[in-house]
Amino acid sequence: MSYGLSKKFAQLKPSAVREILKQTNQPGMIAFAGGSPAVEAFPCEAVKIISNKILSENPVSALVYGVSEGYAPLRKQIAGWLKKKENIGCEEDAVIITSGGTQVMDIAARILTSEGDTVICENPSFVGSLNAFRSHGCKLAGVPIDDDGINVDALEAVIKSTPNAKFIYTIPNFQNPGGTTLSLEKRKRMYQLARENNLIILEDNPYGKLRVEGKDVPSLKSMDKDGIVIYAGSFSKILAPGIRVAYAVVPKQLAGAFTIGKQVSDVHTGVLNQMIVSRWFDEYDVDAHIETIKEIYRRKLNLMCGCLDKYCGGFIEYVRPQGGLFVWARLPENVDMLQYVKKLLQQNVAVVPGTAFMVDDTAPCSYIRLNFSTPSDEDIIRGVRIMGEIAKEYK
Numbered sequence: 001m002s003y004g005l006s007k008k009f010a011q012l013k014p015s016a017v018r019e020i021l022k023q024t025n026q027p028g029m030i031a032f033a034g035g036s037p038a039v040e041a042f043p044c045e046a047v048k049i050i051s052n053k054i055l056s057e058n059p060v061s062a063l064v065y066g067v068s069e070g071y072a073p074l075r076k077q078i079a080g081w082l083k084k085k086e087n088i089g090c091e092e093d094a095v096i097i098t099s100g101g102t103q104v105m106d107i108a109a110r111i112l113t114s115e116g117d118t119v120i121c122e123n124p125s126f127v128g129s130l131n132a133f134r135s136h137g138c139k140l141a142g143v144p145i146d147d148d149g150i151n152v153d154a155l156e157a158v159i160k161s162t163p164n165a166k167f168i169y170t171i172p173n174f175q176n177p178g179g180t181t182l183s184l185e186k187r188k189r190m191y192q193l194a195r196e197n198n199l200i201i202l203e204d205n206p207y208g209k210l211r212v213e214g215k216d217v218p219s220l221k222s223m224d225k226d227g228i229v230i231y232a233g234s235f236s237k238i239l240a241p242g243i244r245v246a247y248a249v250v251p252k253q254l255a256g257a258f259t260i261g262k263q264v265s266d267v268h269t270g271v272l273n274q275m276i277v278s279r280w281f282d283e284y285d286v287d288a289h290i291e292t293i294k295e296i297y298r299r300k301l302n303l304m305c306g307c308l309d310k311y312c313g314g315f316i317e318y319v320r321p322q323g324g325l326f327v328w329a330r331l332p333e334n335v336d337m338l339q340y341v342k343k344l345l346q347q348n349v350a351v352v353p354g355t356a357f358m359v360d361d362t363a364p365c366s367y368i369r370l371n372f373s374t375p376s377d378e379d380i381i382r383g384v385r386i387m388g389e390i391a392k393e394y395k
Contacts, residue, residue, distance in 0.1 A: 029349075029350055030348055030379045031371070031379075032349060032350060032372075033351055033371065034373075035373075037236070037238075037240070037241065037293075037374075038293070038296050038300065041297075041373075042240045043280075046284055047239075047240065053279065054272065054276065062275050066268040066271040068268050069094070069096050069255075069262075070097025070247070070268070071274035074245075074274050077281045078247050079249075082095075082233070082249065085287075086216075086218075087222045088221045088222050089221075093252060094255040097246070097247050097269045098247060099245075099269045100245075100246050101204065101206050101234035101246040102128045102132055103262075103266075104232035105128075105129040105232070107262055108167065108230055109133045109136040112200060113137075113166045114137075115136070115137030119133045119139070119167060120155070120158055120169065121133075121141070121169040121170070121359065122143055122171065122178070123145070124177055124178060124354060125169065126204070130359065141359070142359030146180070147319050148180060148182065148186060149180050149182030150186065152190060155168070165197075166199070167201065167202050168199055169202045170203055171205070171207075172217070173217070173323065174321050174323045176206075176325075177328050177352070179326050179327055181217060181322055182217070184218065187217065187218070187220050191220055191223050191228075195228060199228070200229070200230060202232070203219060203230065203232065204232045205219065205231065206234045206236060207324035209290050210238070210297055210325070211294070211323035213298075213323065230251075231248065231249040232246065233246060233248075234247070238290055239277065243273045243277065244269065245273050294323075297325070300373060301323075301327075301372055303377055304380050305327070307381055307385070308384055310388075311387065311388030312388045316330065316391070325371055325373040326370065327370045329368050330366050335394050337366055337368065338353055341368060343393075344386065344387065347390065354369065357369065
């Protein structure tokens with residue numbers, strides 16, 4: 001049987017991250033390639049207690065179909081939490097629950113673009129979102145990032161040269177993979193450019209609650225007086241990724257279309273999982289939990305950066321992130337990045353080649369992405385030491 005794939009789908013490639021992760025199950029593999037939160041940060045006991053209560057008290061309520069917009073108590077809780085903590089949301093916005101953060105990107109592309117339209121995005125950017133956009137036949141216009149986020153002069157030039165652009169996709173806090181934080185001045189300029197050019201901003205903020213250094217920067221959504229920002233948040237990094245509960249804050253004028261986009265994707269997010277998150281808000285101090293897990297990530301980030309400086313100083317360059325889960329490391333120009341990645345794999349160290357995150361994954365790239373949340377402290381030390389040992393071959 002010959003299977004003909006759609007033209008939109010045929011252009012997609014397997015996620016390099018996922019392909020590498022398949023190899024991390026090998027005994028002794030040090031996994032710098034993942035993106036999962038630290039398992040010691042999962043509130044396992046709380047989830048166990050909450051789940052037992054829900055399934056003991058009224059299991060049917062958790063096992064029936066739910067509404068597409070999401071479990072009403074949780075939507076209300078998220079709206080209040082975001083308003084209190086980040087000044088996000090107003091009467092003209094709606095909160096809609098999704099199955100993971102990437103579904104927000106998928107639905108946004110589904111409802112806002114036609115095949116051949118362009119999405120403007122940071123280059124590099126999260127491969128899951130890039131593939132979501134590609135799956136809808138979108139073209140991608142990449143804009144380089146600086147140490148303080150997207151280059152806004154380049155962004156303005158891309159906007160002017162791309163009349164069929166429909167929205168700007170940005171990860172402003174501890175960007176994946178770049179680790180950078182978009183400065184307040186650049187956020188204001190991006191918002192102004194979007195407003196002047198009738199563009200929507202899709203603000204993806206899965207890591208924002210994991211700041212371990214510096215001060216919080218106001219979100220683009222908190223500046224939104226014109227209904228041009230869709231905000232995506234997630235519980236994957238602060239509760240557990242397997243729960244698959246995330247949310248979008250969308251202008252009410254888009255909420256109907258967004259809901260239909262959700263319905264044709266998966267009808268609704270699992271009710272039981274939504275109820276677990278809702279009870280978590282009711283019965284536990286979510287903000288205190290976040291402060292606790294930030295200490296885990298602060299220690300792990302310090303350890304990885306310290307090891308990089310000790311074992312790979314003079315070979316690897318990086319911008320120290322102020323939070324999140326990743327370090328975006330640059331190799332010397334004379335080093336074949338893919339060859340270096342293969343040599344690491346041969347020594348049981350898995351990293352992600354930077355090409356996986358580029359708009360054009362065939363262009364030359366000298367970067368690798370390192371995750372510090374998944375591996376143990378011992379593996380961080382041992383893995384970076386191996387990186388340094390292999391680096392000596394290039395001197």
